[in-house]
Amino acid sequence: MRAYTVCCAVFASLGTFLFGYDSGVITTTIAHASFKEYFDHPSSDVTGAIVSVYIGGEALGSLLTMLFADRLGRKRTIQLFACVATVGTVLQTAAVHIGMLLAGRAITGVAVGSLIFVVPMYNAEISPPEHRGLIVGFSGAMIAMGSCVSNWLGYFSSFAPDSIGDFQWRFPLALQIPPGIALAIGLFWLPYSPRWLLRKGRDAEAYAAYIKLRGANDPEVEAEYTQMREQIHYEMETEVTSFREMWARYKKRLMVSIAVQTCTGLTGVNVIGYYQTTLYTGVGISGRTVLLLAACYGTVAPIANLVAVHNLDRWGRVRMLWIGALLLAADLSYTMATSKYFVGSTNKGGQAAVIVGIFLFNAIYYCAFNSTTWLYGAEVLTASIRAKGSALASFSHFVFNIAVNQAGPKAFVTIGYKFYSIFISCCLVTSVIVFFYFPETKNKTLEEIAGLFGDKVIIPTLEDANARKEAVLHGVLKEDIAEEGQKAKKREEVWIA
Numbered sequence: 083m084r085a086y087t088v089c090c091a092v093f094a095s096l097g098t099f100l101f102g103y104d105s106g107v108i109t110t111t112i113a114h115a116s117f118k119e120y121f122d123h124p125s126s127d128v129t130g131a132i133v134s135v136y137i138g139g140e141a142l143g144s145l146l147t148m149l150f151a152d153r154l155g156r157k158r159t160i161q162l163f164a165c166v167a168t169v170g171t172v173l174q175t176a177a178v179h180i181g182m183l184l185a186g187r188a189i190t191g192v193a194v195g196s197l198i199f200v201v202p203m204y205n206a207e208i209s210p211p212e213h214r215g216l217i218v219g220f221s222g223a224m225i226a227m228g229s230c231v232s233n234w235l236g237y238f239s240s241f242a243p244d245s246i247g248d249f250q251w252r253f254p255l256a257l258q259i260p261p262g263i264a265l266a267i268g269l270f271w272l273p274y275s276p277r278w279l280l281r282k283g284r285d286a287e288a289y290a291a292y293i294k295l296r297g298a299n300d301p302e303v304e305a306e307y308t309q310m311r312e313q314i315h316y317e318m319e320t321e322v323t324s325f326r327e328m329w330a331r332y333k334k335r336l337m338v339s340i341a342v343q344t345c346t347g348l349t350g351v352n353v354i355g356y357y358q359t360t361l362y363t364g365v366g367i368s369g370r371t372v373l374l375l376a377a378c379y380g381t382v383a384p385i386a387n388l389v390a391v392h393n394l395d396r397w398g399r400v401r402m403l404w405i406g407a408l409l410l411a412a413d414l415s416y417t418m419a420t421s422k423y424f425v426g427s428t429n430k431g432g433q434a435a436v437i438v439g440i441f442l443f444n445a446i447y448y449c450a451f452n453s454t455t456w457l458y459g460a461e462v463l464t465a466s467i468r469a470k471g472s473a474l475a476s477f478s479h480f481v482f483n484i485a486v487n488q489a490g491p492k493a494f495v496t497i498g499y500k501f502y503s504i505f506i507s508c509c510l511v512t513s514v515i516v517f518f519y520f521p522e523t524k525n526k527t528l529e530e531i532a533g534l535f536g537d538k539v540i541i542p543t544l545e546d547a548n549a550r551k552e553a554v555l556h557g558v559l560k561e562d563i564a565e566e567g568q569k570a571k572k573r574e575e576v577w578i579a
Contacts, residue, residue, distance in 0.1 A: 091217045099225070109358060143163065152470075164197070168262035173185055218456070218460070230381050362437065383452070390452065400522045410446050462521075
């Protein structure tokens with residue numbers, strides 16, 4: 083695995099860092115007394131809208147990306163929505179009334195709704211098969227890191243003097259702006275996805291990018307490239323032209339990708355994450371301690387996510403998902419039971435037990451689900467439908483999130499601990515679906531995964547790979563690569579202009 087490839091993946095993952103930061107920052111924002119006073123103590127419905135309009139934007143962003151990810155490419159799509167995110171975060175920071183805040187949340191939601199699946203898609207397409215779990219896992223790790231950073235900033239901002247109370251919640255919102263700008267500019271120096279270049283007929287440029295990412299003079303790399311090229315060319319010859327045809331030909335792939343994202347949204351992770359401050363208040367925690375707990379909760383995520391990043395390529399995606407779902411169901415059952423008896427009580431030990439359940443949920447989710455779902459949902463789809471299929475899967479994820487998150491504030495007030503039973507049931511169903519229906523994809527190239535779904539896999543011979551290598555070594559492709567390099571340079575100049 084080349085350090086260059088890792089650096090490309092980590093930098094592109096600034097896009098998922100934005101997702102994590104913007105999702106996490108609202109947790110502490112709505113908990114600040116200065117925020118409540120500035121916006122005239124918003125009702126539970128308005129608080130729910132602040133969260134739900136953001137997720138609605140994410141759903142719209144996932145659909146819009148279908149128009150761009152194949153046409154502009156993964157790299158340019160990330161740049162485009164990094165710019166959109168910057169506009170939305172500026173509006174949030176400068177909000178002078180609730181409508182402006184909601185508009186900023188919606189626009190930012192559109193942006194991160196795209197970034198959250200285009201970044202893992204890009205990382206998957208530049209990764210070697212034996213390390214794809216690790217490299218795409220950076221996408222999930224940066225979600226966790228973004229959430230962690232935002233929660234700690236929210237806590238430390240609470241120490242700002244009351245005379246500049248707006249600073250307490252505006253400053254964390256403002257720090258969303260620099261990552262978007264850095265991402266939009268820095269991507270000019272990252273390569274295009276070789277698989278996207280092949281689909282655009284830019285074979286020589288795709289080869290140059292692949293060798294830069296994987297290294298030269300390696301027969302195995304040559305064989306992988308030859309298989310990738312031939313598989314993509316084969317798929318292009320039989321490419322689907324409509325959603326109906328896509329569903330008919332790739333039904334199982336689409337169902338698996340959509341199911342993994344939908345089931346993730348129904349674990350309850352976002353409800354607990356967004357409204358954890360409300361849950362802490364319910365067990366008698368008050369003041370700045372609520373924000374401190376939120377910051378500690380956020381810190382659990384990146385630490386736990388390291389387990390996933392380190393083990394995805396060893397344990398496998400399917401094992402982590404079905405076992406993780408069972409553990410989440412068990413933890414939620416524990417949290418529901420302790421909440422029944424100790425929420426609203428004065429029993430300090432019982433209150434601590436509830437908080438332990440909430441923290442343990444976060445640890446399990448980030449160990450087993452966070453990086454796994456975004457990786458698995460992208461890699462099970464072919465290059466020809468990866469953008470459209472991932473968009474539909476993400477849309478499903480966000481639509482279900484809208485429903486449960488809008489209901490969250492009122493549900494915790496009206497039915498209390500019983501709300502957890504919905505997520506317990508969903509986690510149990512998820513475990514069964516994953517165990518019996520999902521194929522394991524670890525250590526396989528994106529092209530070899532086609533065979534798991536009964537599709538034709540092009541297997542190049544050793545002679546094909548050696549012929550490709552000899553052609554390169556003897557300069558047959560040098561002129562093509564040089565010509566493509568000049569064309570690429572001109573395209574960059576046009577884009578910048």
